[in-house]
Amino acid sequence: MLIPELPAYLSSLGGAEYKGLIIALFTLTAGISRPFSGKLTDKIGRVPVMAVGSLVCFGCGFLYPILTSVAGFLFLRLIHGFSTGFKPTATAAYVADIVPAGRWGEAMGIHGLFFSTGMAIGPAIGSAITQYYSIDILFYCSSLFALLSVAIIFNVKETLKAKQQFKLHLLKITKKEIINKQALPAFWVTLFSYINYGVLLTLIPDWSTHLGFTNKGIFFVVFTFSSLLMRFFAGKTSDLYGRKPILKIALVLLCISLIWIGTAQGVTGFIIGSLIYGVATGLLSPAISAWTIDLSDADKRGTSVATMYIALEMGIGLGALLAGWFFQDFIPRIPYIFYGSAFFSAFGVIYLIFHQDKPKPQNADFN
Numbered sequence: 179m180l181i182p183e184l185p186a187y188l189s190s191l192g193g194a195e196y197k198g199l200i201i202a203l204f205t206l207t208a209g210i211s212r213p214f215s216g217k218l219t220d221k222i223g224r225v226p227v228m229a230v231g232s233l234v235c236f237g238c239g240f241l242y243p244i245l246t247s248v249a250g251f252l253f254l255r256l257i258h259g260f261s262t263g264f265k266p267t268a269t270a271a272y273v274a275d276i277v278p279a280g281r282w283g284e285a286m287g288i289h290g291l292f293f294s295t296g297m298a299i300g301p302a303i304g305s306a307i308t309q310y311y312s313i314d315i316l317f318y319c320s321s322l323f324a325l326l327s328v329a330i331i332f333n334v335k336e337t338l339k340a341k342q343q344f345k346l347h348l349l350k351i352t353k354k355e356i357i358n359k360q361a362l363p364a365f366w367v368t369l370f371s372y373i374n375y376g377v378l379l380t381l382i383p384d385w386s387t388h389l390g391f392t393n394k395g396i397f398f399v400v401f402t403f404s405s406l407l408m409r410f411f412a413g414k415t416s417d418l419y420g421r422k423p424i425l426k427i428a429l430v431l432l433c434i435s436l437i438w439i440g441t442a443q444g445v446t447g448f449i450i451g452s453l454i455y456g457v458a459t460g461l462l463s464p465a466i467s468a469w470t471i472d473l474s475d476a477d478k479r480g481t482s483v484a485t486m487y488i489a490l491e492m493g494i495g496l497g498a499l500l501a502g503w504f505f506q507d508f509i510p511r512i513p514y515i516f517y518g519s520a521f522f523s524a525f526g527v528i529y530l531i532f533h534q535d536k537p538k539p540q541n542a543d544f545n
Contacts, residue, residue, distance in 0.1 A: 179304035179320050182395040185383045187313055193248035198502015201379045202495045203252055204259040209491035211263030213356040214349060216484025220477065221348055223341040224272040225334050231265025232327040234258065239321030243314040261324075262491070270483040274471045275337035280417065282471050286464035287413020291406055294460070298402035301395030361482040363533055364470040367425060368489035370526030371462055374436055374519035376497025378455075381505060381512050385439075388509050389448050400449055401456035408460025413468065415461075421469035422530050424461055429530070431458035432523040440516030493522075 184200050219227045238258040245254055269289070277285035307316045342348070357365070382397045391397075416424045435458055439451035466486065474482030497519060504515050 179300040179307075179316060179323070181379060182301045182305050182383050182398065183308045183313055183316060185380075188248070188251060191246065191248050191251060193251065194507055196248065196252060196502075197505070197507075198380055198499050199252055200255060201376055201498035202502070203255040204262070205376070205491040205495035205498070207256050207259030208261075208263040209259075209488050209495065211260050212267060212484040212488040212491065213351045213481075215264040215267040216358075216481040217351060217355050218344070218348060219268045219271050219480030219484070220338070221342050222344045223336045223338045224268045224275070224480075225331060225336045226344070227264050227268035228272070228334075229328060229331045231261045231263070231268070232324050232331060234264070235261035236321050236324035236328065239317045239319075239324065242317040259491075263487075267480060267484045267487055270467055270471075271479045272334075272337055274479050274483075281414075283413040283416035283421070283464055283468040285413065286467040287409045287411070290413070290460070290463045290467075291409040293463075294402045294406035294409060298399050298406060301398035303395075305395040355481060357488070358474060358478055358481045358485045360474045360478065361470050361485040364466055364473060364482075364486045365489040366529055367429075367469075367526050368466055368486050369493045370522050370529065371429060371432065371466070372490045372493030373497040373500075373522040374432060374516075376494035376499075377501040377515055377519040378439075378497075379494065380498045380501040381515060384505075384507075384509065385512050386448075388512075389442065389444065391445075391448075397448070397452045400452040401459065404453045404456030405460035405463075406456075408457050409464060412461045413464035416465040416468055421465045421472065422533070424465040425469070426527055426530050428458050428462035428465065429523045429526045431455075431461070433520040433527075434458075436516045436520040436523070440513035497522075 181201075185197050188194065188197060188200060215227055215231075235258065238254055238261070241254055242251070245251060270286070273285050273289050274282060304316055304320075307319055378397075386397055412424070431454055435451050435455035438454060439448065442448040442451055467483075470482050470486040471479060501515050501519075505511055
């Protein structure tokens with residue numbers, strides 16, 4: 179809901195030169211919190227960690243209209259990142275707990291289906307609320323949806339059997355608990371895959387305006403709608419044909435879509451590019467999530483998922499920083515930034531071509 183309106187809002191506060199930090203700061207704390215959320219997910223349970231993520235989102239929505247300086251806004255983006263740092267980590271582990279191993283791809287596709295639905299609806303609603311009411315009302319509405327999420331979470335049954343009571347010493351993270359080495363292949367592919375997303379989050383609002391769109395959420399609606407359609411069968415496809423073949427196809431489509439979006443000179447080209455991008459992400463997301471779980475032992479699922487999400491946040495944050503640094507509110511640079519981001523997706527394809535699977539111990543899973 180917030181993302182399409184935040185660049186213009188920051189400019190209105192006098193912080194146009196900091197647009198790259200809108201996403202970068204958010205992903206910084208999201209990435210930093212991943213090792214903690216991964217460990218806590220494996221120790222105290224999936225449900226409480228999910229609840230923390232939603233509660234942070236709920237609180238931040240009420241604070242945006244209060245902290246109206248550039249520094250206050252950027253501080254809130256930093257804090258807001260904890261919501262993404264906690265919620266998805268525990269949710270992915272929870273899904274893996276309740277679904278048989280042979281259907282993890284399908285399950286992650288269904289999980290992503292609802293994620294995509296929210297991503298499709300949110301930007302359009304957010305832009306409409308801002309257009310007809312105000313951005314403060316938008317912030318309050320985002321808090322309301324987060325509160326509904328909390329209500330749902332507290333009716334979810336915990337799936338972690340050997341859970342512990344929370345104690346402060348659980349917040350002490352060792353080097354081994356930051357990154358699960360088993361999930362490193364998924365880490366690298368995720369990193370290469372999501373740099374372009376940070377670029378898009380930063381530049382699409384301005385690129386949309388340049389191409390004549392009054393609603394800056396249209397791109398997100400189109401790409402998430404096509405991504406949503408793909409998820410009906412994309413996850414199951416990776417169960418049947420393997421994760422890596424599907425990931426290669428997805429990354430090639432990402433490259434094509436980024437070049438297409440950069441060359442768009444009107445509505446039609448822009449929409450086609452966003453459709454292709456949605457198809458690519460619809461294939462990519464469930465396959466990379468399921469591959470992460472495939473690679474890890476059952477008692478390390480939270481940490482493995484956190485490892486994958488650390489790469490995701492690093493990719494998005496790096497992409498946003500680079501995009502904001504090169505852009506500097508100069509529209510003619512945007513296509514070249516899109517072309518450059520396509521190279522990172524190409525690196526992901528190269529990595530998958532040369533990567534060799536390591537055999538997983540027979541007793542590594544208890545499904």
